[in-house]
Amino acid sequence: MLTLYFAPGTIALASIITLCETGLEFEARRIDFKKNEQRTPDYLKLNPKGRVPALITDAGVVTETPAILSYLAEIAPQAGLAPVGNAFAAAQLQSFNAWLCSTVHICHAMGRRAIRWTPDEAAHASLKAHVPVTMAACMAQVEADYLQGPWVFGEDYTTADPYLFTICTWLEGDGVDIAAYPKLSQHHQSMLGRTAVQRALAIERGEG
Amino acid sequence: MLTLYFAPGTIALASIITLCETGLEFEARRIDFKKNEQRTPDYLKLNPKGRVPALITDAGVVTETPAILSYLAEIAPQAGLAPVGNAFAAAQLQSFNAWLCSTVHICHAMGRRAIRWTPDEAAHASLKAHVPVTMAACMAQVEADYLQGPWVFGEDYTTADPYLFTICTWLEGDGVDIAAYPKLSQHHQSMLGRTAVQRALAIERGEG
Numbered sequence: 453m454l455t456l457y458f459a460p461g462t463i464a465l466a467s468i469i470t471l472c473e474t475g476l477e478f479e480a481r482r483i484d485f486k487k488n489e490q491r492t493p494d495y496l497k498l499n500p501k502g503r504v505p506a507l508i509t510d511a512g513v514v515t516e517t518p519a520i521l522s523y524l525a526e527i528a529p530q531a532g533l534a535p536v537g538n539a540f541a542a543a544q545l546q547s548f549n550a551w552l553c554s555t556v557h558i559c560h561a562m563g564r565r566a567i568r569w570t571p572d573e574a575a576h577a578s579l580k581a582h583v584p585v586t587m588a589a590c591m592a593q594v595e596a597d598y599l600q601g602p603w604v605f606g607e608d609y610t611t612a613d614p615y616l617f618t619i620c621t622w623l624e625g626d627g628v629d630i631a632a633y634p635k636l637s638q639h640h641q642s643m644l645g646r647t648a649v650q651r652a653l654a655i656e657r658g659e660g
Numbered sequence: 661m662l663t664l665y666f667a668p669g670t671i672a673l674a675s676i677i678t679l680c681e682t683g684l685e686f687e688a689r690r691i692d693f694k695k696n697e698q699r700t701p702d703y704l705k706l707n708p709k710g711r712v713p714a715l716i717t718d719a720g721v722v723t724e725t726p727a728i729l730s731y732l733a734e735i736a737p738q739a740g741l742a743p744v745g746n747a748f749a750a751a752q753l754q755s756f757n758a759w760l761c762s763t764v765h766i767c768h769a770m771g772r773r774a775i776r777w778t779p780d781e782a783a784h785a786s787l788k789a790h791v792p793v794t795m796a797a798c799m800a801q802v803e804a805d806y807l808q809g810p811w812v813f814g815e816d817y818t819t820a821d822p823y824l825f826t827i828c829t830w831l832e833g834d835g836v837d838i839a840a841y842p843k844l845s846q847h848h849q850s851m852l853g854r855t856a857v858q859r860a861l862a863i864e865r866g867e868g
Contacts, residue, residue, distance in 0.1 A: 500805045514751045514755055515759075516755040516759055516762070523754075540717060540722070542734070543731035543734075546731075547723050547724040551709070554724070554765065562777050569770050571790070574783070575787060578780035578783040581778075586776070586777060597708045
């Protein structure tokens with residue numbers, strides 16, 4: 453049995469979508485950030501980083517989105533969510549996901565989690581004001597260099613797709629109009645057409 | 661043949677060490693950040709992100725440290741740098757490396773690359789001033805929750821070790837005394853005792 457701890461509006465949606473894509477049975481447990489539930493002693497025992505997502509497996513806890521997505525792809529090979537037997541293709545997928553996690557997600561986080569990096573409120577305001585610029589640059593790079601279409605890696609739907617999709621659900625709040633990126637807009641619409649995505653969005657809303 | 665583009669003092673050292681551990685033949689090509697060589701048209705053709713490291717393989721280019729390290733472990737299985745046939749253990753390694761890339765490396769980057777996130781120089785100063793606090797918190801977490809010893813994953817030396825080691829070479833410049841973390845200090849000394857690490861440091865200095 454798998455259990456995913458998530459909070460709405462976070463990157464945990466990528467893991468929920470991927471769980472839905474695998475067809476594996478799982479439970480999604482909501483963590484309420486407003487009640488600071490990610491800092492309770494019980495949750496910190498599961499994930500000392502006090503973040504979501506965290507995937508509880510029979511073997512132990514997996515944290516960090518790129519690792520959760522790879523793990524799910526590996527334990528559910530029938531879903532075909534990652535290349536098998538091709539080290540270079542696997543590295544390309546891991547590279548894209550690592551870039552989302554270390555560059556794109558960070559640009560977004562500057563708008564709402566800058567307290568992680570400085571207590572200076574004036575700096576928070578400067579960082580927040582610049583989010584539309586950095587996120588637009590990231591999306592321009594996705595459009596120009598990475599998104600092959602219809603999926604990130606062409607005809608092969610992979611874990612890169614729910615990861616990118618989840619970040620794109622933040623764009624409006626980040627002051628970026630996805631319509632400026634035709635391939636990305638099409639990707640977003642294609643994702644919304646997937647059963648797994650609709651189910652995951654319902655779970656995120658507490659209707660799953 | 662493999663070629664790694666690197667710059668001294670950057671996270672590329674983790675990839676150089678890992679290349680040395682594999683025993684594979686490779687060429688290391690230095691990029692001079694002072695001459696902005698990472699932004700030349702030729703380099704941007706290889707890596708549109710204009711960053712190091714970038715690993716050139718016969719199949720194409722691999723970027724992002726977690727992906728390069730996984731790729732090297734996979735194409736050189738004889739080096740035993742990553743778990744094989746154990747999805748959970750593989751996910752733990754990937755989780756640790758993803759955390760280094762998306763959290764620890766970012767805390768360090770606030771001290772010298774904050775221009776990525778805002779043009780406001782006052783904010784840069786605030787971010788830089790807070791680096792000793794966030795990097796110390798990261799190292800305390802490594803010490804308490806992750807570093808099993810002697811290597812990150814106990815008796816098994818993996819790609820997590822050169823990745824952590826490389827970040828630890830930045831600690832003095834980040835205002836953090838590694839001596840405050842006994843397990844981490846021992847890890848650093850053990851890494852310095854490895855032939856591959858000494859060879860990689862020589863390559864980084866241009867003596868390789």
